[in-house]
Amino acid sequence: MILTERQTDRGLLITVCDPDVLGETFEEGSISLEVTEEFYGGDRVDTETAVEALKRASIANLVGTESVELAIEEGFVEEGNVLEVEQTLHAQYLRL
Numbered sequence: 001m002i003l004t005e006r007q008t009d010r011g012l013l014i015t016v017c018d019p020d021v022l023g024e025t026f027e028e029g030s031i032s033l034e035v036t037e038e039f040y041g042g043d044r045v046d047t048e049t050a051v052e053a054l055k056r057a058s059i060a061n062l063v064g065t066e067s068v069e070l071a072i073e074e075g076f077v078e079e080g081n082v083l084e085v086e087q088t089l090h091a092q093y094l095r096l
Contacts, residue, residue: 001050001067004042011058011095015040016050016071018064018088026086033085035063062091 002022006013017040026033040063045053047070054060054076062068062077068089071077077091084090 001045001047001064001070002040002042003045003050003053004040005053008059012056014053014057014060015042016054016060016062016064016067018066019044021064021088024088026088026090028085031083031085033063033088033090057093058095060091060093063088065089 002017002019004015017035021035022040023037024035050067050070051074054071054074060071060076062071065088068077068082068091071091072079072082077093082089082091
């Protein structure tokens with residue numbers, strides 16, 4: 001997985017994506033999801049590191065089957081709130 005951490009006005013923003021989706025664009029109907037290096041590019045990490053980062057996140061954006069399924073398994077995202085866009089998964093969450 002590829003992870004980035006950014007401090008924002010709304011807290012810690014975490015992005016996690018599968019390596020194979022970085023640089024790709026997924027489209028389905030009116031939805032277009034561009035997985036840019038600028039926003040999602042970062043460090044390759046293992047699942048444990050990704051989970052620890054998600055625990056600290058105020059906001060998270062996740063793209064890719066492996067990344068989103070991990071977030072579901074760890075209780076960060078409910079499966080019913082996941083978008084399937086073309087051949088990948090996308091989820092976001094905001095911790096209040």
